[in-house]
Amino acid sequence: MSVRLILAALLLVFAGPVAAQDTLPPAPYAYRQLDDPALEAKAQALMETLRCLKCQSQSIADSDAPMAGDMRHQVRTRIAAGEDPEQVRAWLIERYGDYVSYKPEISATTWPLFAIPVALLALAVLIIVRRLRKAK
Template sequence: MALFLIGLLAPQLAAQQSLPPAPYAYRQLEDPAKEAEAQALMETLRCLTCQSQSIADSDAAMAGDMRHQVRTRIAAGETPEAIRAWLVERYGDYVSYAPVVSETTWPLFAVPLLLAAGAGAILWRRLRRAR
């Protein structure tokens, strides 16, 4: 029964992989200033299917769709920060290479500082005792 269902769904799954890329996935905007703005933003966004590549560098279909979204929204006049906020809301904080301190991420920023302060205090005490 399971093989029958897989055989029945295989053409639909294969069709999803063979869709053409979004129009702005590989085509730049005509306005050089807007394309530069889009490119700068794309270099700070992480591809969700690659291993830490930016969407500007990735050839994954997901990255192409994200490049299309960025270029379309830049062409429509949205600011890069509004586009970043929309992508973070949609995909989570992981999509951005520029992390934001929030209620859930502050320990990621505070713990290394506390560890460095603790190591500095230990080093200071040992040096003081050595004299």
């Protein structure tokens, strides 16, 4: 076998799965709203508070990434099935981690994100107060 034939075979083996992921059709509710306006409003409000994991600077409501479409589909499907938006949020956080939520909750893994800024602010106030006392 020639080297070119081997390289062509390897290219086909490794390029197939990559190309297949972009050609998958979007999930049914990725770009279609729910029929009930009240349920769609709940889903839309929740989707605006969830981060697209691929884009990282957009909510899943604004992102055109395939992963965001899948997440919108999951949100709408679960809301239509009668789940509370907070249950859906908890499921997504369990599945993707705390980073998926724009509204992080204080937990064992996220408390430093809330405590460190408060501690730095307290330290800055303490330093300013001491310097002002020495200046007098």
